[in-house]
Amino acid sequence: MEIRDNMLPVLRPVGGEEEIQAIRDSIESGWWGNGPKVSQFEKEFAEMVGAKYAVAVTSNSHGQDLVMKALGVKGKDVINPTISFMATAMIPLWNDCTTNVVDVDPYEMNICPDDVKKHLKPNSEVLIAVNEAGVPAPIDEIRSFYDGFIIEDCAHSCWTPGAGTKGDVAVWSFQAVKTMPCGDGGMITLNDEKLYNRLKEMTWFGVSSTYSRVNKKDSLSGKPGYTWDYEVDKLGYKCYMIDLTAAICLEQMKKLPKNLEWRRHVQERYNNELCQEVSRPPYSDTVQYYCAKVPHEDRDNLIDYLADKNVHTSVHFKPLHKYEIIQKHMTHPGREFAVADHEWLGLVSLPVHPAMTDDDIDYIVYWVNEYFMSKKGQQ
Numbered sequence: 001m002e003i004r005d006n007m008l009p010v011l012r013p014v015g016g017e018e019e020i021q022a023i024r025d026s027i028e029s030g031w032w033g034n035g036p037k038v039s040q041f042e043k044e045f046a047e048m049v050g051a052k053y054a055v056a057v058t059s060n061s062h063g064q065d066l067v068m069k070a071l072g073v074k075g076k077d078v079i080n081p082t083i084s085f086m087a088t089a090m091i092p093l094w095n096d097c098t099t100n101v102v103d104v105d106p107y108e109m110n111i112c113p114d115d116v117k118k119h120l121k122p123n124s125e126v127l128i129a130v131n132e133a134g135v136p137a138p139i140d141e142i143r144s145f146y147d148g149f150i151i152e153d154c155a156h157s158c159w160t161p162g163a164g165t166k167g168d169v170a171v172w173s174f175q176a177v178k179t180m181p182c183g184d185g186g187m188i189t190l191n192d193e194k195l196y197n198r199l200k201e202m203t204w205f206g207v208s209s210t211y212s213r214v215n216k217k218d219s220l221s222g223k224p225g226y227t228w229d230y231e232v233d234k235l236g237y238k239c240y241m242i243d244l245t246a247a248i249c250l251e252q253m254k255k256l257p258k259n260l261e262w263r264r265h266v267q268e269r270y271n272n273e274l275c276q277e278v279s280r281p282p283y284s285d286t287v288q289y290y291c292a293k294v295p296h297e298d299r300d301n302l303i304d305y306l307a308d309k310n311v312h313t314s315v316h317f318k319p320l321h322k323y324e325i326i327q328k329h330m331t332h333p334g335r336e337f338a339v340a341d342h343e344w345l346g347l348v349s350l351p352v353h354p355a356m357t358d359d360d361i362d363y364i365v366y367w368v369n370e371y372f373m374s375k376k377g378q379q
Helices: 017-029 036-049 060-071 087-094 113-119 139-143 193-202 210-214 243-273 296-308 338-346 358-378
Strands: 053-057 077-081 098-102 124-130 149-153 169-173 186-190 290-293 347-350
Touching: 017 243, 036 053, 036 169, 036 186, 036 243, 053 060, 053 193, 060 087, 060 124, 060 149, 060 169, 060 186, 060 193, 077 087, 087 098, 087 124, 098 113, 113 139, 124 139, 139 149, 186 193, 243 290, 243 358, 296 338, 296 347, 296 358, 338 347
Parallel strands: 077 098, 077 124, 124 149, 149 169
Antiparallel strands: 053 186, 169 186, 290 347
8 A cells, every 4th residue: 555645643633614613703702711602611511411510621630630629638649540641640749649540450441449449548538530542430339439539530531421420520621632622621510519619710710700790780889790899718720711712612512423423433443454463442432542452562663663654653641650750759659550561561542533534544454454464474
């Protein structure tokens, strides 16, 4: 097969005239900051995932950090899986907590309940459960022995049916290469009204939003309109979503079912057509990543081989305990990770996104299979 001229990315966002028009409409409306589009997006997203409340923020990471601060968690122990993006272990550190990194299940690569149980501490007050590659984490099993606060990290699972319903809160991601991209953004969903109100105010210095105050009566005049008369009694931050971002999200939300259907099509073709040397990942409704596994001695060679064919791949993820900065703050420094240390050496993520065509899938399958066929011929 002839080598393509341009690089096929492992992940990429796809937008169109709908997103462009939505941004134009927001600009012309005068609401560039936190306004009606954000409120609409919060309402519609909460309905989609089955939550009572939603708080739109600037990123998944800021959302999780905000939850930690709203809970007042400081100087505690926070449990998180070692197979995840760096942010998962950074969030505890931002709150002066230790990061209790635990091992994963060898197949799903999700947090391992047995390892959680083994490494629990009396002050393990929060657990971050990541739905790795869109596959739901075993939160029900963890709940059977852990009564602390659970943050369900749904960055990869927008929208896996049932995702976001197991933890005390769920935090979602709309970062540029996620299933519902908007450039960057996040959402906290929950059913606790008191925590919701606290989180909402914390997104803007502890002040209720300008938009919400426009729709209330001024406390002094009693007339409708913007009110400047507000009180701040707790520390807040600045991490609210803006209408320009929400406008894109609302359009991407309309396209989500079709985009997820295509991602599952890519998954199905890989599963059916890749050679036996490639171990298939567990089924995912969102297919945020297609995390295949290959023999350890082939992983890096295959990545280089595909790069020469203009196919970009990745690894999701290098274990968190491999990073020096995390090692310095781990609850159990120097401990062994029997599963992650072995399994991650074979991980390779193949391209999956709505911009791909069936011809692109043909191309990737051909060159992956050709790599292993050529290797057999050399033996």
